[in-house]
Amino acid sequence: MSSRKRSSAPTADAPEGINPKAPCPCGSGRRYKHCHGSGYAPPVTRPFEGLPGEADWVALRELVPAATAALRTADGRDVTLASVLPGGTPALVRANGEIVLGVQLQTSSDDVSRDLGTALAAALEAPAGAPVDPGPIGAAGSSGPRLQELLDLSAPFEVTVHDDYGFWLEGTDAGPAAHAGLEQANQAILPTVRLPGLEAAYWVRPGNERAHLRWVRPEPEEALLDALARLGASDQLLLGEGTRYAGAFRALGLVVPVWDLPADTPAEDWVTPATEFQTRLEQALSVTGPLNADERRTRAGLLSRQVTLR
The missing domain is CATH 3.30.1460 (Yope Regulator; Chain: A,)
Structure with a gap:
């Protein structure tokens, strides 16, 4: 049985009003000095807990090669979740304004929900057709909100499995290089x-x-x-x-x-x-x-x- 090592994080002084020996405000059950005050980021065991379709979120991240699902943010914006985006891109905004969020990332911290939330928050602020720059993701941690803070938790989570990665290029004017890359990626897909x-x-x-x-x-x-x-x-x-x-x-x-x-x-x-x-x-x-x-x-x-x- 393997386990992930906890990622190091800058040591933080206890905020004013927090007793280092008191339970950590994050809800982990540890004392603050052994949790967020220890200089380490405690791993979030179930990062998708509380989201509709938690089990399918796990499947899209770890098991399913080509799939999408519709998301809605708490303020009513529509987002397409993709099992993976080209080159491991965390998110993209198409020229028509459609936001696509990749559930697989090239790097991740000890809270996958915050990693994805960081990417989604950046995409929500990016102009249509512009690159998405979420800042650092992974290692000591991401700086943005968690998915549970951004998404409409009453919206259903319905997965569509695709035979190939053609959805990557939907609504785009892709050139020969993009199509060649798509074909190469499609060859690795399992039915x-x-x-x-x-x-x-x-x-x-x-x-x-x-x-x-x-x-x-x-x-x-x-x-x-x-x-x-x-x-x-x-x-x-x-x-x-x-x-x-x-x-x-x-x-x-x-x-x-x-x-x-x-x-x-x-x-x-x-x-x-x-x-x-x-x-x-x-x-x-x-x-x-x-x-x-x-x-x-x-x-x-x-x-x-x-x-x-x-």
């Missing part, structure tokens, strides 16, 4: 489908032999692992014949179980098995008693197949 009716469940086919279901789960990790262990111990963890539970990723505070699937079965055919699994999982999550011996062994096996994405 991906978001299963309808299921939050953050993505079918992907990396080759001709196997496909995968990658499902970002919103539940707290410990409760989810207990539920998966109960299902595994009772032979209810699979999605059907020819499937295998492969393991899980840990990404931005959420767990992403992964199943191996037959490659020749279309993505849409997995909606029903995944929906049935969702029902079994909800039932397992409702059980609050301690795990039995078989379930504890199964849980240990699940943990051994879990990898943290940096």
